[in-house]
Amino acid sequence: MAIVTTSNKACSVNPLKMSQPIGGSFAFLGLRGAMPLLHGPQGCTSFGLTLFVRHFNEAVPMQTTAMSEVATVLGGHENLEQAILNLYNRVEPEIIGINSTGVTETNGDDVEAFIRLIRQKHPKLEKLPLVYVSTPDFKDAFQDGWGKTVARMIEVLVAPVDAARPRDTSRVNVLPGCHLTPGDLDELRTIFEDFGLKPSFLPDLAGSLDGHIPDEFTPTTIGGIGVDEIATMGQVAWTVAIGAQMRRAAEAMQVRTGTPFRLFDRLCGLIPNDEFIAFLSQISGRSVPWKYRRQRGQLADAMLDAHFHIGGRKLAIGAEPDLLFDLSSLLHEMGAKVSAAVTTTNSPVLQRVRTEDVLIGDLEDLEELARSRDCDLLMSHSHGRQAASRLNVPFFRVGFPMFDRLGAAHLTTAGYRGTRDLIFDIANLIITDRETNHGPTPDTWRSTCGGPQVHPPQVH
Amino acid sequence: MTSLPTTIQDVFNEPGCARNASKSNVERKNGCTKQLKPGGVAGGCAFDGAKVALQPFTDVAHLVHGPIACEGNSWDNRGSASSGSDLWRRSFTTDMSETDIVFGGEKRLYRAVKEITEKYDPQAIFVYQTCVPAMIGDDIDMVCKAASAKFGKPVIPINAPGFVGSKNLGNKLAGEALLEHVIGTGEPDYTTAYDINIIGEYNLSGELWQVKPLLDELGIRILSCISGDGKYREVAYSHRAKAAMMVCSKAMINVARKMRQRYGIPFFEGSFYGIEDSSDSLRQIARMLIERGAPAELMERTQALIAREETKAWAAIERFKPRFAAKRVVLITGGVKSWSIVAALQEAGLEIVGTSVKKSTKKDKERIKELMGQDAHMIEDMSPREIYKMLKDAKADIMLSGGKSQFVALKAAMPWLDINQERCHAYMGYIGIVKLMEEIEKALYNPIWDQLRQPAPWDEFDRKRQATTVAQMYAQAADPVRDASKNGVNTISSCNESEASGGESAIAAHGPNLAKPAGPCTNSTARCVACKDIRSDLQPPALQAAE
Numbered sequence A: 001m002a003i004v005t006t007s008n009k010a011c012s013v014n015p016l017k018m019s020q021p022i023g024g025s026f027a028f029l030g031l032r033g034a035m036p037l038l039h040g041p042q043g044c045t046s047f048g049l050t051l052f053v054r055h056f057n058e059a060v061p062m063q064t065t066a067m068s069e070v071a072t073v074l075g076g077h078e079n080l081e082q083a084i085l086n087l088y089n090r091v092e093p094e095i096i097g098i099n100s101t102g103v104t105e106t107n108g109d110d111v112e113a114f115i116r117l118i119r120q121k122h123p124k125l126e127k128l129p130l131v132y133v134s135t136p137d138f139k140d141a142f143q144d145g146w147g148k149t150v151a152r153m154i155e156v157l158v159a160p161v162d163a164a165r166p167r168d169t170s171r172v173n174v175l176p177g178c179h180l181t182p183g184d185l186d187e188l189r190t191i192f193e194d195f196g197l198k199p200s201f202l203p204d205l206a207g208s209l210d211g212h213i214p215d216e217f218t219p220t221t222i223g224g225i226g227v228d229e230i231a232t233m234g235q236v237a238w239t240v241a242i243g244a245q246m247r248r249a250a251e252a253m254q255v256r257t258g259t260p261f262r263l264f265d266r267l268c269g270l271i272p273n274d275e276f277i278a279f280l281s282q283i284s285g286r287s288v289p290w291k292y293r294r295q296r297g298q299l300a301d302a303m304l305d306a307h308f309h310i311g312g313r314k315l316a317i318g319a320e321p322d323l324l325f326d327l328s329s330l331l332h333e334m335g336a337k338v339s340a341a342v343t344t345t346n347s348p349v350l351q352r353v354r355t356e357d358v359l360i361g362d363l364e365d366l367e368e369l370a371r372s373r374d375c376d377l378l379m380s381h382s383h384g385r386q387a388a389s390r391l392n393v394p395f396f397r398v399g400f401p402m403f404d405r406l407g408a409a410h411l412t413t414a415g416y417r418g419t420r421d422l423i424f425d426i427a428n429l430i431i432t433d434r435e436t437n438h439g440p441t442p443d444t445w446r447s448t449c450g451g452p453q454v455h456p457p458q459v460h
Numbered sequence B: 001m002t003s004l005p006t007t008i009q010d011v012f013n014e015p016g017c018a019r020n021a022s023k024s025n026v027e028r029k030n031g032c033t034k035q036l037k038p039g040g041v042a043g044g045c046a047f048d049g050a051k052v053a054l055q056p057f058t059d060v061a062h063l064v065h066g067p068i069a070c071e072g073n074s075w076d077n078r079g080s081a082s083s084g085s086d087l088w089r090r091s092f093t094t095d096m097s098e099t100d101i102v103f104g105g106e107k108r109l110y111r112a113v114k115e116i117t118e119k120y121d122p123q124a125i126f127v128y129q130t131c132v133p134a135m136i137g138d139d140i141d142m143v144c145k146a147a148s149a150k151f152g153k154p155v156i157p158i159n160a161p162g163f164v165g166s167k168n169l170g171n172k173l174a175g176e177a178l179l180e181h182v183i184g185t186g187e188p189d190y191t192t193a194y195d196i197n198i199i200g201e202y203n204l205s206g207e208l209w210q211v212k213p214l215l216d217e218l219g220i221r222i223l224s225c226i227s228g229d230g231k232y233r234e235v236a237y238s239h240r241a242k243a244a245m246m247v248c249s250k251a252m253i254n255v256a257r258k259m260r261q262r263y264g265i266p267f268f269e270g271s272f273y274g275i276e277d278s279s280d281s282l283r284q285i286a287r288m289l290i291e292r293g294a295p296a297e298l299m300e301r302t303q304a305l306i307a308r309e310e311t312k313a314w315a316a317i318e319r320f321k322p323r324f325a326a327k328r329v330v331l332i333t334g335g336v337k338s339w340s341i342v343a344a345l346q347e348a349g350l351e352i353v354g355t356s357v358k359k360s361t362k363k364d365k366e367r368i369k370e371l372m373g374q375d376a377h378m379i380e381d382m383s384p385r386e387i388y389k390m391l392k393d394a395k396a397d398i399m400l401s402g403g404k405s406q407f408v409a410l411k412a413a414m415p416w417l418d419i420n421q422e423r424c425h426a427y428m429g430y431i432g433i434v435k436l437m438e439e440i441e442k443a444l445y446n447p448i449w450d451q452l453r454q455p456a457p458w459d460e461f462d463r464k465r466q467a468t469t470v471a472q473m474y475a476q477a478a479d480p481v482r483d484a485s486k487n488g489v490n491t492i493s494s495c496n497e498s499e500a501s502g503g504e505s506a507i508a509a510h511g512p513n514l515a516k517p518a519g520p521c522t523n524s525t526a527r528c529v530a531c532k533d534i535r536s537d538l539q540p541p542a543l544q545a546a547e
Helices: A020-028 A042-056 A069-074 A077-090 A102-107 A111-121 A142-157 A182-194 A227-235 A244-257 A270-284 A290-310 A321-333 A348-352 A363-372 A382-391 A415-437 B004-012 B025-030 B046-054 B068-072 B098-103 B106-120 B131-136 B140-151 B167-181 B212-218 B232-236 B249-263 B275-291 B297-318 B336-347 B362-372 B384-392 B403-411 B429-444 B448-452 B457-478 B480-485 B497-510 B532-538 B541-546
Strands: A003-006 A034-039 A095-100 A130-133 A168-176 A198-201 A236-242 A261-264 A314-318 A337-343 A357-360 A377-380 A395-397 B060-065 B124-129 B155-158 B195-201 B221-227 B243-246 B267-269 B328-332 B351-356 B377-379 B398-401 B416-418
Touching: A020 A034, A020 A042, A020 A095, A020 A142, A034 A042, A034 A077, A042 B046, A042 B068, A069 A077, A069 A102, A069 B131, A077 A095, A077 A111, A095 A111, A095 A142, A102 B131, A111 A130, A130 A142, A142 A227, A142 A244, A168 A182, A168 A227, A168 A244, A182 A198, A182 A270, A182 A290, A182 A415, A198 A227, A227 A236, A227 A244, A236 A244, A236 A270, A244 A261, A244 A321, A261 A270, A270 A290, A270 A415, A290 A415, A314 A321, A314 A363, A321 A337, A321 A348, A321 A415, A337 A363, A363 A377, A363 A382, A377 A382, A377 A415, A382 A395, A395 A415, B004 B167, B046 B060, B046 B124, B046 B167, B046 B249, B060 B106, B106 B124, B106 B140, B124 B140, B140 B155, B155 B167, B167 B249, B195 B249, B212 B221, B212 B275, B212 B297, B221 B232, B243 B249, B243 B275, B249 B267, B267 B275, B275 B297, B275 B336, B275 B429, B297 B336, B297 B429, B328 B336, B328 B384, B336 B351, B336 B362, B336 B429, B351 B362, B384 B403, B398 B403, B398 B429, B403 B416, B416 B429
Parallel strands: A003 A357, A034 A095, A095 A130, A168 A198, A168 A236, A236 A261, A314 A337, A314 A377, A337 A357, A377 A395, B060 B124, B124 B155, B195 B221, B195 B243, B243 B267, B328 B351, B328 B398, B351 B377, B398 B416
Antiparallel strands: none
């Protein structure tokens, strides 16, 4: 059981953390025809937008209420009203997802009340769903913003259940954490469908940010789950939540509609996937398709082939709690030692990370720990690249943001197949490092503290 | 020390700004405070602008005082290059918590400065104010003053919280901070008659180093570059330069003008993008230095160097001419930068069919007409949707723009090249312009475009099927007898088009002369029970005949 501590530095150096509001906007990006709107100064949106664009290499819709200093003094009602009306008239979104920021929270804007007033004044907005989530910058982190936002979507958008109607046993709600990529969601969708189940992903980033080419340029998201589909999610037999951050949303669904849920802490690794597949077999009443029996074998074989390389590695990992738990567990199970673990925010899974201590801190902390504990593999999002090059250890990029490599959206770690590929990628990185940096020389094993070297006399 | 509102007013009233000068008195009074339209903006804030302008100072610790959003969401995202310290690439922020908001963040800020001093011992610390601490009244000027006295090192307040305005305003406020706290606080070891400042150049992708060897060859010393590959000490003694070149005029004109006013350093607005502009700039530098006392022979050497470099560059561009014949370019960028490369693009044989004039003044527009002819398509403020349509309709062969519009071009299967800050290639000076031509050629002639512009094979099936369905409708309408014999079923299938596609795709797969019914291939009957009865109506003649 890991001890969780918080860094007590006044100055965060090389932050690992990103802010809560953009985690919220990220969730709204998984809805069809959506326009995420940050209630705050324009910079809040601009920074988040740049981050998403660089990670996905996609045009990303995101707007701002453009709070100026004067507007902040006067309160944000008017700016919010203008923003909603402008978006309604100009881009015709199917939904506007609003997250608060540090400025409007410090100001104490009562946004729910603003929305009621705006709706009263403009009856034409009656049909336009507006979901508001409180996400101050100065509390919590990215994945918290995501979790809170999905929970709020459920509270606002899922229609009350008709108790007389039977639940649709062929459908499943899936609530994925923000550490899952569009590639992961596609993989999971296939798995659900192979069991004859029809999954509704909330949010569905695979529909909107998987990098497809639209026929026409749209100013809102170009795919994802529709508001109409979300409304029907209460009538479904099961909810599957992935990652502890989704517990809040799964519980919100249960409270609102009585839908039972099963939370999977992780879907990367052999045993977690065994549990997942067994669960699907159980709720679908179908036997496990041949394909997955075979994939399980492939994963087992990958573990056999890779354990030579991964076993014994001293791992330093910096990631948000659910991703940290996911990856550290897998590598622990592969024989690596999790020597340094740094995360962004508190979570119940942190105590269960297979290491001695988890620090809520920054990448400077991770770098220091990795150096003092002699780690030889570093994992984090792209910002860890500087630390890795200073430490001169192999660096595996994972999570968000990944702005200096391509294909971040399709990095797949879920399911037997995703785990198998991840294991190969990590093992190959280690092999490359060994070949490039650790080739043997005549002096590699020469003792430096032994006696003087004896040179035999030369014989002609 | 002046208050922030006074500074902002002062910055807006910029006599050196052409745009400001062209305004009427009433307009000028309103300043550049363009009211931002909620729900309709996408630009950065003042803090963003200040950080962009100053972050290229390499040996300074840049400390952002605010909640995690301001720095955590934005650090490590610019491609400036450093020849020395990498301190500027590290990120420092107070990451204010709820407790700090309640009790004030000044103490935390002070402790942060202390930690940085102890751990990294930088030449100086720049402290950036952001919205939330500005709202709760954290006085960063006082904290910086106290910390500076205590730790014996410059701790400079950069007062540009995001909500005071745009990115551009932030650039200028950053300049004001330099003028107030840094410039003139140090002395160089020695001065020469060939010392210049370059203002508003950020050394993105190291592009300054495409030009620096030429200056070195002429014996011209960059005393201080604000701020690309800059060092704190150099800015502090930059007031000893003999002349200055202002590169990105919109960003730091206040710095250049006030340095002229205070220290008598003449400046000109120039650019190293494009051949002619590079030559003009070199000549201007030489002329100004000579006016300030440098030997006149500098001009001869400069002219000789220009002649040599121009010949080389034009010769290098020559080989692109046949490749670029009849190729059309759209330039979407912030006005100023585009002119300087227009000449080079035209010389290489490219036709400029449009350029953005969103940030250009009236004078700018006249110059564009002069350069590109009366027919030049000036794009005032085109929505992404319109640009996309324009590109899809193939009115151009390549688009050059900043990163924001890249996906508009790429998704239209249109070659695109980044010519703004985030790009990863350097395009400055005589070498840079040739590099730009190379990149354009690579983009234009990449084989992917041919493949990507081909529709997926099923698009063709879909079109054929639609045509057949329509033909069927007409046939029915024209033959009421046959229509009646079908018991009045004259509507097209009520299920969606994919149902009807079965027969059609079977034709496409097997060719039109089917020997036997396409039943096994279609499996369409399983999909739609309701429409089964009228299906025969929808089947193309070949199929009906086969049945």
